[in-house]
Amino acid sequence: MFGIYLRRELSRRRKAALVVAMGLALGIALVITVDSVSAGMTQAQGKVLKSLYGLGTDMTVTKARSAPKPGDSQGPNFRFDAKSSGKTSQSSDRVMTQGGQALKSSLVGKVAAQKGVAAAVGALSLNVTKVDGSFTQGKAESSTGTGQRGGPGGGGQPQVRGGGANFDVDSYSVAGVDVAHQSLGPLATTRITSGRTFTKAQTNAKAAVVSASYAKQKKYKVGSTFTISGTTYTVIGIATPDSGESTTDVYLPLQQAQSLGDAKNKVTTIYVKATDSQRIAPVKKTIQSNISGTTVTTSADLASTVSGSLSTASDLASSVGKWLSVAVLAAAFLVAALLTSSAVSRRVREFGTLKALGWPSRRVTRQVVGESMVNGLIGGVLGIALGLAAAYAVTAVSPTLTAQLGGTGGTGGPGGGPGGPGRQTAGNTLEIALSAPVSATTIALAVGLAVAGGLIAGAMGGWRASRMRPADALRSVS
Template sequence: MFFTYLRRELRRRRKAALVVASGLALGIALVIVVSSVSSGMGKAQEKVLQSLYGLGTDMTVTKAMETSEEGGERPERPRFSFDAQAEGSGEEQSTDHVMVQGFQSLADSTVDKVGEQNGVADAVGGLSLQVVKVSGEFTRGRFQQDGQGGQDGGPGGAEPSEGGRVQGGGADFDVNSYSVYGTDVTEPELGPLTSSRITDGRTFKASETDAKVAVVDSAHAKEKELETGDTVTVKGTKFKIIGIATAESGDAAADLYLPLKQAQTLADAKDKVTTIYVRATDSQQIDSVKSAIQKNVSGTTVTTSADLADTVSGSLSTASSLATGVGTWLSVAVLVTAFLVAGLLTSSAVSRRVREFGTLKALGWNSGRVTGQVVGEAVVHGLMGGVLGIALGLAGAYAVTAISPTLQAELGGGAGGSGGMGGPGGGPVGGPGREAAAKTLEVALTAPVGLTTVALAVGLAVAGGLVAGAFGGWRASRLRPADALRRVA
């Protein structure tokens, strides 16, 4: 009887049912779109953070910034020496200066100490270097006496006599800088190289801890016209290129990757690392792991993904704020409005069915049965609105994914300082080989819809039906058979 009457009433009041369902559908569709866009923002931000961290890294440990007192020891600056003797004139000369990024490093024994902390699943060290290469040649000038022919002069040549001058000569040198990262080849699943994929050749083998091999970033390889099998020379040491890596986020951690021991040898930094990459046993306990490391490993700064997220600015950050702030409140406002309108429409429909419900009560229907009938109709309206809302929401999310608007994420240099967000030397947090200046990455926005979002939509549809049914059921329960029968003419 209940379902027969329900089916007949829904068929008889199609327009009213469509109006109520449409209102709920708009609110539910907006919730789906906002939720999916927010999820897409989160994935885009994770992609950006992976360019700094590498896949699988929960936090990084670096040396805490030390405030040097006035007149104290200053970091060594690059110095270059060239032979400018006459017999060397016209010959190309070059020299490499390899520096530890930020001039700050940790003893590699710190890696083991960090790995022993509670909640740490794995820890691996890396050494970030900057190589400055200066190459060029000197050209001797010619001494010209007044009224006489010239003779060789310039660097290493004869001193010019009075009444003459040196013409021509000079020096032409090119300065080239690139980043090198020493990675622990025995731990391939942790570190910045995991944010890139090998597109040619292969990655390091666990046995190549001290081998003269290298993996080159694809952008650097294209600029220098390097291929797998070629060799690169760093500070007089030749390394064979075994692979080309392409950064997934479009921004590589370094131009050149070497085994950690080889990088330490090049920089005269034996048993030193600049960054320790840490994976936690439980992603929900990252804050407690961070506190444990800061407490038990002195002189270090621990940076988590949450800390890094605060440094991401640009249109990605703005859009994320809008999606989580304005979008959420807008969704709530639309849903509340839709629920109220559905409730009022259902209550209004009940008032037009006074004679019907009064007659049913006179025939023996109690107030609970009448209320149940109204609530049943409202829940069906809600489910209809849920189906329509899910369809509209999926269409909206698909449209966002199809368009894939490009957002920019700026990774600014940290403020530095002990316990602050800055990396060594005031550079960006967490990233090896990063410059202090901000870098801009472009990421495509998607709007993935998960089962949780669909389940939320169904729950909202049922809730909307119950709210509307509560309004109408309360109104129906107050009807008396005598009032209804009095209107029968």
């Protein structure tokens, strides 16, 4: 009896049922869209942080540079020998550590021993400035024309003509990698697309892995060689970053980088992996308490330095978007409840007659709630379909968002070096394609909202119907 009556009433009032269902559907579709876009924003931010930190890195330990003393030279200094030949080629490399004050390598083991730390790996960040070119000596010529002040023998004053200098300047970043622990540190953000990476035996090998962009610029390939401060290195692999652009041009074994930078047993960044990724804050506090003078930067700290359209869109999705979806969903529930209540008011004769025939109030209420639940489920199905279509459209279009990764001052950024968070630049811009993944949790949420909408509308309508008396039906007839 319940099912027959339910089907007949819904069929008889198709337009009203469709209006209620569509109201709920729009609210549910908006919730699905906002939730899926927010999930896409989270994935995009994760890619940005991963491109800086590397897979498995939860935090980095650095030390800010001390303030320069008066008279200290902060810029590179190049000296060339003056020679008597007419044209002389000159080349010089200036290798400097960057990304913060150098730390003792022994601190890596001390950090690894802290409570809550699963692993710690040191890396050294360098900047190499190469000046390469030649001087050309000018030629002394004398002039004997009129109007010139003559000298002995009647000759004019000698003048130097021609000559000069032509130099190219190339600046690039180098990261010293602990070849025994490459899964944590600068190389963790990349994948080898040509050649191979370092072996554990190459702790002091004259071998290098270069980024794909730098290899393209310099026309390097596997087997190519280049020189830094008189030491020749062979390219054994080409690395492509997992997302965005690489902040490191050349990767060398840590011992080689330390030799180049005159930083024996020194590192500039310590990459840390926590035993529990949900308890990073206590680990950060422990490291700061036990190892004074260091700066510990977590992914949450780094996220605050990300700006650009990705950050703006994420803020909108998490604040305006969610509040808007809540407001629209609440309005949809309210409209559904009011329409159901209004429909009950128009069915006074029907419900009054049913009560006169012996239907108890709870049966009338159950009938109204059942109709509302069906309307809610129909709205849920339509809402899920609309939400999935909207999420698919966002993924198909894949709008590009930019993430501006600003530095944080003298340390060269939160992580302190190339391949780590915050290369020392004015800013590094990454482009991320936005997607809108829809999870099973989102679908379950939509079903729950559909049921909740039906229950709210049915509860209000059922309460109204339960208060009707058989006498109301008689007054309606009259």
